[in-house]
Amino acid sequence: MSTFKTIMWKVLNLPEPRDKPKPEPQTEDERASEKVASVAPTGVQRWTAAGQRLQGETAAATATAVATKPKQTREAAAPWRIEDEKSGAKALAKFGRVVLWGVVALAAVTGVRSWFWPDQPQAPTTVKVKEGPTYPVEEAQAIAGRFSRSYLTWDESDRDARAKALARDMPKGYDTTAGWNGKGTQNVVATLPGTVTDLGDKRARVHVDVLVSVPGKPATGKNKTAAPAEQKWMGLEVPVLYTSGRIVVTGQPGIVGVPTSGPSVTDQTTVESDVVLADQTKGTVETFFTEYSKGDADTVTAPGATVPPLPTGMNLGDIQSWTVDKGTGSDRTGTAVVVWDVSGAELTQTYRVELTRVASAAAERWQVAEVHGGAS
Structure with a gap:
């Protein structure tokens, strides 16, 4: 052996x-x-x-x-x-029997394949956690807007009304009468909450533009006609705090100015025009705006298109210009400058008009598919 x-x-x-x-x-x-x-x-x-x-x-x-x-x-x-x-x-x-049966058990658990072709290590997958906003901006704007209306509205004949209105958005126990001497009358027409500046530690500052109306002076002596009410914009910056799941106003706000003009911008790029197509579609655009002012634009739009009607009282005065952007295909875009007669005045408006080519067995034609105000 x-x-x-x-x-x-x-x-x-x-x-x-x-x-x-x-x-x-x-x-x-x-x-x-x-x-x-x-x-x-x-x-x-x-x-x-x-x-x-x-x-x-x-x-x-x-x-x-x-x-x-x-x-x-x-x-x-x-x-x-x-x-x-x-x-x-x-x-x-x-000892030999123990080793032999150990090898058999290991093969059953791990698989013989992994001994000869081990799995390649894979890089760990990075889990991206979606972070929420650093501050509840929308809620801060809503509370600051309501507080601004209450803060800038007063009537010396009803002093408690203002204090009750301010109490809704201020911490419990705060003095809601502070900052006003109880004299005069003023109303708020509109509020426009704007920028929310995160100050850290759950505090922020909210800018609100407020349109106020101040009653005119009453008729006195020789002046028997009362002066009309005056409306003006003013800015209000409101300090807020996020606590206990809601926004509260933590202190006295401050009235600030409103910008008298916007910032400078670069000149817009001039788009090359398709003169031939503009001449071909000028009649289509004139017909559209005529029916558009009458509230019956659906009769001259492309199949399936829906254009909401204009408010009543708008009459087409003139189409000052109509141009079509250079391009190809059955969908094209143009710019129309239109003059409207509104309440005895003339308003010049700019529109971006989407055209589409509609074909039938007899012929094909361009029709309006969409219309949007303003030039981009």
Whole structure:
């Protein structure tokens, strides 16, 4: 048995196979008998061969009887022989079995494939957390706008009305009468909440534009006609605090000025015009604006288009200009400068008009699909 097979039998704790017993050597008589039997008798030798065969059979029977008796008392030969192992060999066999079954268990858990083709490590996925606004801007604007209306509205004939209105948006226990001496009359027409400046620590400042109306002076003496009410814009900056889930006004606001003009801007880029298409579609645009002023624009718009009607009292005065932007395709955009007659005055307006080409079996034509006020 080879050395490798010997080690495996010991690791698996299997008994070693015994060598098969070699056949007993033949006796002289048996060899003689086989030799005589191998020679076929012929002629006068028949009787001599028969005698020799009889002697051989007798000798063989005698030898068989003698050999059979000790074999009956001999222990039955087993195919395996159990031999005691030394303590070191037993320990080695047990350790080998533990290692072998450990490898089998590891293969079952991890999979044999991962031993030869391990998975490539993947980069961790970055989870983007959507951050909310740093401050509740809309709520701050709403509270500051309502507070501004209450703050800039007063009537000396009803002082408590202002104090009650301010109490809605100020912390409990604050003095709602502070800042006004209780004289005069003023009303707020409109409020426009604007920029919210985050000051940190849940505090902010809200700018509100307020349109106020101041009653004119009453008629006195020679002046029997009362002066008309005066309206003016003023700015109000309101300090607010976000606490307990809501916005409150934490202190006295301050009246500030309102800008008299906007900032400077760069000149708008001039778009090249398509003169030919503008001439072809001028009649379409004139018809559209005529019906547009009558509230019946749907009759001259492209199929599926919906254009809400203008307010009543607007009459088309003139179309000062009509240009179409350079381009290609069945959808084009143009600019119309229109003069309207409104309440005895003339107003010049600018519109961006979307045209689409509509085709039928007989012909094709351009129609208005959309209209928007103002040039971009």
